[in-house]
Amino acid sequence: MISEQVAAQILHLATAEKWPVGTIASQLGVHHSVVTRVLRQKTIGRSFVCTRPSILDDYKPLIKEMLEKYPQLRASRLYQMVRERGYKGGPDHFRAEVAKLRPKQAAEAYLRLRTLAGEQAQVDWADFGKVNVDGAVRRLYAFVMVLSYSRSLFVKFSYSAAMGAFLRGHVLAFEHFGGVARTVQYDNLKSAVTKRVGDAIQFNPRLLELSTHYRFLPKPVAVARGNEKGRVERAIQYVRTSFFPARTFRDIADLNAQALQWVCQVANQRPCPGEPRRKVCELFEEERPFLLALPDTAFPDEERTEVSAGKTPYVRFDLNDYSIPHDHCRRTLTVFATEHKIRIVDGNQQIATHERFWGKGFQIENPAHIKALVEAKTQARQARNIDRLHHACASCQPFFRLVADQGGNLGSMTVALGRLLDRFGSEMLESALAKAIQNQTPHLRAVHYLLDLEQQQRNQPPPVALHLSAQASALSRPVRPHALSSYDNLRCEDNNDE
Numbered sequence: 091m092i093s094e095q096v097a098a099q100i101l102h103l104a105t106a107e108k109w110p111v112g113t114i115a116s117q118l119g120v121h122h123s124v125v126t127r128v129l130r131q132k133t134i135g136r137s138f139v140c141t142r143p144s145i146l147d148d149y150k151p152l153i154k155e156m157l158e159k160y161p162q163l164r165a166s167r168l169y170q171m172v173r174e175r176g177y178k179g180g181p182d183h184f185r186a187e188v189a190k191l192r193p194k195q196a197a198e199a200y201l202r203l204r205t206l207a208g209e210q211a212q213v214d215w216a217d218f219g220k221v222n223v224d225g226a227v228r229r230l231y232a233f234v235m236v237l238s239y240s241r242s243l244f245v246k247f248s249y250s251a252a253m254g255a256f257l258r259g260h261v262l263a264f265e266h267f268g269g270v271a272r273t274v275q276y277d278n279l280k281s282a283v284t285k286r287v288g289d290a291i292q293f294n295p296r297l298l299e300l301s302t303h304y305r306f307l308p309k310p311v312a313v314a315r316g317n318e319k320g321r322v323e324r325a326i327q328y329v330r331t332s333f334f335p336a337r338t339f340r341d342i343a344d345l346n347a348q349a350l351q352w353v354c355q356v357a358n359q360r361p362c363p364g365e366p367r368r369k370v371c372e373l374f375e376e377e378r379p380f381l382l383a384l385p386d387t388a389f390p391d392e393e394r395t396e397v398s399a400g401k402t403p404y405v406r407f408d409l410n411d412y413s414i415p416h417d418h419c420r421r422t423l424t425v426f427a428t429e430h431k432i433r434i435v436d437g438n439q440q441i442a443t444h445e446r447f448w449g450k451g452f453q454i455e456n457p458a459h460i461k462a463l464v465e466a467k468t469q470a471r472q473a474r475n476i477d478r479l480h481h482a483c484a485s486c487q488p489f490f491r492l493v494a495d496q497g498g499n500l501g502s503m504t505v506a507l508g509r510l511l512d513r514f515g516s517e518m519l520e521s522a523l524a525k526a527i528q529n530q531t532p533h534l535r536a537v538h539y540l541l542d543l544e545q546q547q548r549n550q551p552p553p554v555a556l557h558l559s560a561q562a563s564a565l566s567r568p569v570r571p572h573a574l575s576s577y578d579n580l581r582c583e584d585n586n587d588e
Contacts, residue, residue, distance in 0.1 A: 092124060100128045145179050146172075146187055157192050165189070204364075208380025210238040211271035212322035213260070215251050215279065218334060223249060223341075224449030226409075233259030236325040237271060240373035241362050243325045245333075245349045247342060249448055250408075253296055254393025254427060256281040260300055261391050266350075269381025273307045275319050283310050303389045305382055324363065332356065342429070392426040392433075399423055403459055405434060412444045413455040416463040476504050482516040485523040492532035506534050514541050 096118060103109040103117075104125075111129075115122040149172045156163055156171070165188040169181050177184075218230040228249045233256070236243040244263040248255045256279075264270050276282035285292040293308055301308050311319050333352050339345040358371040365373065397405040399419050404411040407425045414423070418436050426433040427446060434442040444454050479486040486507070493503055511519050522540035526532055 092120065092128070096120070097128045100125055104129055144187075145177070146184065149175065149177055150187075150191065153188060153191055157188075161193055205238040206380070207239045207377040208237075208269070208271060208382070210273050210275060211263075212236050212238060212275045212319045212325075213282075214277055214319065214322045214326060215256075216326040216329065218247070218330075221249075224447060224452075226448065226450040228448060231255070232326070232329065233263075234322055234326050234329065235259070235263040235274075236322045237267065237374070237377060238321050240377045241321065241325070241364065241370050242267065242374040242377070243328075243353060243357055245329055245353060247345050247349060248429065249342060250393075251281075252393055253281055253294070254391060255429075257296060257300055257389065257391040258428070260304075261389050264304060264384060265388075267381060268378060269383060270304045270306050271381060273309050274301075275322075276308065276310050277319060278310055282308060286310070300389055303385060305385075328357070392428055395425045395427070397423055397425050403463055404453065407432060408446075409450040410447050411453045412442065413453075413459040414442045415459055416466060479504070479507055479511065482511055483520040483523055485520055485527055488527055489523045489532055492527060492530070496532060498532065503534065507537070510537065510541065518544055 099118065100114055100120075103114050104111075109117075111122050111125045114120075115125050118125075152172065152175070153168055156168060165185045166181075168188055169177075169184050172184070213233070213235045216232040216234055218232055220227050221230045222228075229251075231248050231251045233246045233248060234243060244266045246259050246262055248259070260274075278286060281294055282297055283291055284294050291310060297308055333349065333356075337345070337348070339348060358369070358374065360370055362368050362370050362373050395407060397407055399405050399414060399421050401419055403414050403416045403419055405414055405423055405425065407427065412425075412432060412434065414434055418441050421436060423441075424435045426435065430446055432444050432446050433440055434444075442456060442459070444456070447454050476486075476490075490500060490503070493500060507519070514522075518541055519537075521544060522537050525540050526536050529536070
């Protein structure tokens with residue numbers, strides 16, 4: 091504050107002596123804003139304008155014309171225009187002068203929105219940054235629903251903002267409130283509105299199923315009208331400032347348990363923002379009877395995704411691989427997922443269940459699935475050996491029938507006879523099997539004895555078994571013997587030289 095005497099002196103120096111504002115401020119020892127304020131207060135019908143000419147004066151008609159024609163034109167673009175026309179001033183002073191010349195627009199006023207008890211709820215997602223879970227970095231989201239009349243709220247944290255988590259948040263919120271509001275307002279979320287052209291709105295089909303089940307009306311707010319869902323926006327801000335800072339938790343279940351406790355003990359005990367003399371819990375007790383009753387059954391809120399099973403017994407879901415029975419490979423399957431479990435379905439048949447894993451790039455297996463695949467592979471190899479033996483030896487089938495009648499192990503017998511076929515050939519093995527059938531001795535030792543006896547009768551040396559790997563067998567080539575007559579020719583040449 092300054093005295094009337096100093097104010098009169100400022101007015102005299104400015105109007106009579108034509109001193110600029112800066113000179114008056116420095117000579118009288120006051121701030122320049124004080125001089126400007128005094129001049130605006132004391133001059134009648136106009137603001138004080140320094141009579142000192144400005145290099146911008148010649149460009150003001152152009153600036154006024156542009157601002158009248160384009161009220162939202164930025165000062166940076168106007169500055170480029172006047173620079174092209176010869177203006178030499180700096181951008182900061184120019185921006186301040188444009189602000190004075192810009193037409194003033196009346197600020198928009200908003201009505202205070204009031205709702206009836208049980209009439210409206212508001213819903214939105216909130217992003218709470220990143221957390222480390224199961225060795226991977228995931229985003230942490232919060233589903234928030236607030237009743238517009240009582241400001242009672244529900245909060246549920248999740249690692250996913252997919253449609254399944256969106257529906258699950260509604261189901262748990264309705265159960266928490268013990269009823270359903272008649273209308274639920276949304277921002278233009280993809281989970282709520284899939285397409286919007288003007289006033290024509292296409293809702294997400296799954297949201298429409300949910301609204302039909304609980305008998306509420308989904309309603310999106312107008313574009314660029316965030317004030318229409320200000321209650322949930324303030325509720326999210328309240329969660330950010332009152333609950334989440336410095337919060338520690340073991341896992342998502344622990345965080346949600348803490349959030350529910352905070353809602354009951356803190357959020358519902360606060361004064362209602364609309365009626366500060368009453369608590370939220372008191373208004374909620376008034377609102378509860380006006381909520382729609384819950385249906386007899388809860389809405390199926392599992393996340394549903396179609397996946398393709400390749401040639402390996404796994405399906406990829408949410409960046410992880412989950413095992414399936416091997417006889418369901420190369421098909422299109424359906425995954426139903428909650429926060430804790432996933433179900434894999436082929437048509438109407440549920441073929442696998444797993445605990446849900448929130449890490450990334452992991453392989454979650456059911457040991458029974460892998461064991462069944464190994465057994466199937468072993469049986470397939472045995473079937474191939476049996477088929478090979480049947481083609482090589484006509485007596486193979488009756489021999490196996492005798493082995494089965496005496497309770498022998500067909501699997502080990504198949505492997506052993508396959509090795510004998512490789513060592514002795516089909517002719518000798520067929521002869522041995524025929525004699526074993528004739529003698530009623532379907533045993534491996536009997537077949538070995540008959541093969542050794544056949545070799546002795548033929549005066550053949552015992553065969554040498556070579557156990558080569560598949561790669562070595564593929565690389566093996568027959569060796570062509572060298573003709574020894576060339577050595578005889580060399581010997582004859584040496585004799586002629588002598």
